[in-house]
Amino acid sequence: MKDMNVININHITKDYGNHRGVFDLSFQVKEGEVLGFLGPNGAGKTTTIRQLLGFIKPDSGSVSILGKDCFQKADEIQRKLGYLPGEIAFIDSMRGWEFIRFIADMKGMKDLSRAKELMEQFELNPNGKIKKMSKGMKQKIGIICAFMQNPKILILDEPTSGLDPLMQNRFVDLILEEKKRGKTILMSSHIFEEIEKTCDRAAIIREGSLVAVDSMEKLCQGRTKKMEIAFAEESMATEFMRNYAAKHKQNSQKQGYDLGQQGNKVILTVGNNIDQVVKAAAQFTIKDINVHTQSLEEFFLHFYGKHENLEREKLSESIDVESDVQAGKGGVR
Amino acid sequence: MNLTLYKKEWKSNWILWVIFAAVLTVYACMIVAMFDPKMGDSLKMMADSMPEIFAAFGMADVGQTLLEFISGYLYGILLTAFPAVYIILLSNKLVARYIDNGSMAYLLAVPEKRTKMIRTQVIYSITSLLALQIYIVAVLLIYSQIMFSGELEITAFLRINVGLFGLWMMIGGICFFFSSVFNDTKWASGCSTAFVVYAILVQMISQVGDKFENIKYATPMTLFQVDGLAAGDGSAWVGCLVMYLIGIVFYVTAVQVFARRDLPL
Ligand SMILES: Nc1ncnc2c1ncn2[C@@H]1O[C@H](COP(=O)(O)OP(=O)(O)OP(=O)(O)O)[C@@H](O)[C@H]1O
Ligand SMILES: [Mg+2]
Numbered sequence: 085m086k087d088m089n090v091i092n093i094n095h096i097t098k099d100y101g102n103h104r105g106v107f108d109l110s111f112q113v114k115e116g117e118v119l120g121f122l123g124p125n126g127a128g129k130t131t132t133i134r135q136l137l138g139f140i141k142p143d144s145g146s147v148s149i150l151g152k153d154c155f156q157k158a159d160e161i162q163r164k165l166g167y168l169p170g171e172i173a174f175i176d177s178m179r180g181w182e183f184i185r186f187i188a189d190m191k192g193m194k195d196l197s198r199a200k201e202l203m204e205q206f207e208l209n210p211n212g213k214i215k216k217m218s219k220g221m222k223q224k225i226g227i228i229c230a231f232m233q234n235p236k237i238l239i240l241d242e243p244t245s246g247l248d249p250l251m252q253n254r255f256v257d258l259i260l261e262e263k264k265r266g267k268t269i270l271m272s273s274h275i276f277e278e279i280e281k282t283c284d285r286a287a288i289i290r291e292g293s294l295v296a297v298d299s300m301e302k303l304c305q306g307r308t309k310k311m312e313i314a315f316a317e318e319s320m321a322t323e324f325m326r327n328y329a330a331k332h333k334q335n336s337q338k339q340g341y342d343l344g345q346q347g348n349k350v351i352l353t354v355g356n357n358i359d360q361v362v363k364a365a366a367q368f369t370i371k372d373i374n375v376h377t378q379s380l381e382e383f384f385l386h387f388y389g390k391h392e393n394l395e396r397e398k399l400s401e402s403i404d405v406e407s408d409v410q411a412g413k414g415g416v417r
Numbered sequence: 418m419n420l421t422l423y424k425k426e427w428k429s430n431w432i433l434w435v436i437f438a439a440v441l442t443v444y445a446c447m448i449v450a451m452f453d454p455k456m457g458d459s460l461k462m463m464a465d466s467m468p469e470i471f472a473a474f475g476m477a478d479v480g481q482t483l484l485e486f487i488s489g490y491l492y493g494i495l496l497t498a499f500p501a502v503y504i505i506l507l508s509n510k511l512v513a514r515y516i517d518n519g520s521m522a523y524l525l526a527v528p529e530k531r532t533k534m535i536r537t538q539v540i541y542s543i544t545s546l547l548a549l550q551i552y553i554v555a556v557l558l559i560y561s562q563i564m565f566s567g568e569l570e571i572t573a574f575l576r577i578n579v580g581l582f583g584l585w586m587m588i589g590g591i592c593f594f595f596s597s598v599f600n601d602t603k604w605a606s607g608c609s610t611a612f613v614v615y616a617i618l619v620q621m622i623s624q625v626g627d628k629f630e631n632i633k634y635a636t637p638m639t640l641f642q643v644d645g646l647a648a649g650d651g652s653a654w655v656g657c658l659v660m661y662l663i664g665i666v667f668y669v670t671a672v673q674v675f676a677r678r679d680l681p682l
Contacts, residue, residue: 140679173519
């Protein structure tokens with residue numbers, strides 16, 4: 085059965101009052117699938133994951149993994165599950181390696197070769213006291229504890245928090261490697277790029293309710309980039325603007341799409357028309373191109389109701405600095 | 418029981434155990450050494466000079482035999498209050514600490530039932546108390562044998578200790594219960610401490626004079642009747658049994674509550 089649902093979240097509600105918690109949330113993770121779980125702070129990602137681990141019971145609805153109830157049969161599910169908690173908390177006073185061995189013993193594992201492999205992969209020296217380790221080192225220990233038993237299913241709550249960019253890439257590689265081995269993975273994140281690189285589908289949650297769950301391709305369709313093209317001369321920019329406005333009228337009038345000229349510079353929002361935009365611009369001499377990748381907040385804009393757009397736009401302006409930094413990483417320079 | 422967890426608990430808590438065992442050893446040996454059948458009783462003289470304080474600690478009218486001496490000066494307060502502190506610290510560490518700092522997530526993310534994990538902590542709590550009890554009995558027996566060979570009535574002494582362990586079980590169960598039901602170490606240790614302070618304070622007040630004698634019914638410490646156990650009284654045995662029962666009920670309830678509750682991990 086290829087399409088079997090390994091993780092099944094069925095209309096769960098966990099109400100903490102004041103609109104906090106999760107509300108009537110449903111989605112599934114199929115066998116061999118990597119599903120990203122995105123949402124801003126306090127959206128309810130961890131609350132959902134806690135229910136999957138059987139730490140808390142839903143007020144209503146049901147959660148099951150491999151057809152087993154997550155609260156009642158937590159022990160049976162755990163045989164096949166690797167879990168990385170969102171908040172790093174270890175048993176203080178233990179040394180890193182001691183802790184890994186302790187968890188391995190608790191899981192009834194004999195073979196620690198995978199743990200050693202992972203330690204090399206993440207360049208972790210586990211000999212120090214955990215209390216004195218940096219945040220990233222602790223996160224690596226958590227990752228090793230989740231992956232070392234080679235589980236069929238992985239539930240990871242913000243797995244890359246605290247990792248530096250190099251290690252984040254290593255982590256992406258690890259996920260892709262595990263995916264090839266047919267693992268079923270649910271991972272929450274704030275970073276769209278990381279989800280984009282690894283996941284087949286993503287579920288987006290906000291204020292405890294599901295906003296969208298769809299394949300990455302579908303979700304990315306709505307994704308836009310802000311492009312800043314500097315031409316050699318101002319006349320070129322004017323010319324480009326004229327052509328573009330004529331061809332892409334509907335686009336420039338779409339909500340949330342900018343188009344404007346500042347001297348020899350054109351600033352515009354591109355979506356799936358990127359190919360045409362680049363080709364049209366290539367007819368002129370280009371001095372520089374900047375691409376600002378959308379931040380998660382801007383991306384969410386696409387899914388939020390229209391009435392909130394204004395408020396959201398203000399927000400995304402204030403975090404423009406951040407998206408500039410991201411553009412430096414992922415965009416064309 | 419999960420052996421890995423059980424061993425881990427011994428490994429990380431043995432220092433606490435040793436500290437309390439050491440303190441109790443010092444007190445036990447000191448008291449035994451002060452017993453002097455020939456030359457009048459120096460503690461007795463002190464007691465006569467400040468009768469209220471000694472009465473509060475249950476040390477009024479301590480008899481003349483070694484057994485009466487030990488049970489008066491040690492079992493009245495020292496062997497109840499000090500172990501109670503140990504119990505508060507230990508219970509808090511065994512459950513609430515893991516929930517509070519989130520590391521319980523790791524203990525539960527293993528293929529074992531929650532009840533099994535918490536039962537392991539219960540077993541650790543009881544066995545570590547039992548080890549302390551056996552140790553202190555051994556110290557007292559050996560030391561009195563060395564100092565005053567043949568002086569101690571051993572069966573009566575052991576009866577008192579069966580009762581003492583019942584008292585520890587009762588306090589242990591109650592503190593463990595608080596540790597298992599709260600998310601916060603503050604609440605867990607707060608309630609445990611409040612309970613112990615209340616129980617011991619009321620006991621002390623009730624011993625000061627006849628005026629307050631009746632409030633002894635307001636503290637569970639009264640269930641531990643040292644003299645009654647030494648004599649083998651039926652009512653003392655009932656009190657002892659009740660203490661064991663209270664302890665077991667609280668331990669069992671703690672396990673049940675913990676297995677069903679939401680954990681903020
Ligand atoms: N035990 C609890 N009691 C009361 N409120 C809670 C509890 N646990 C979570 N909440 C609330 O539920 C909401 C969702 O929290 P949750 O931790 O699931 O968010 P999240 O999506 O994981 O956020 P983040 O990205 O910051 O990790 C928050 O507003 C939080 O304050
Ligand atoms: Mg979270």
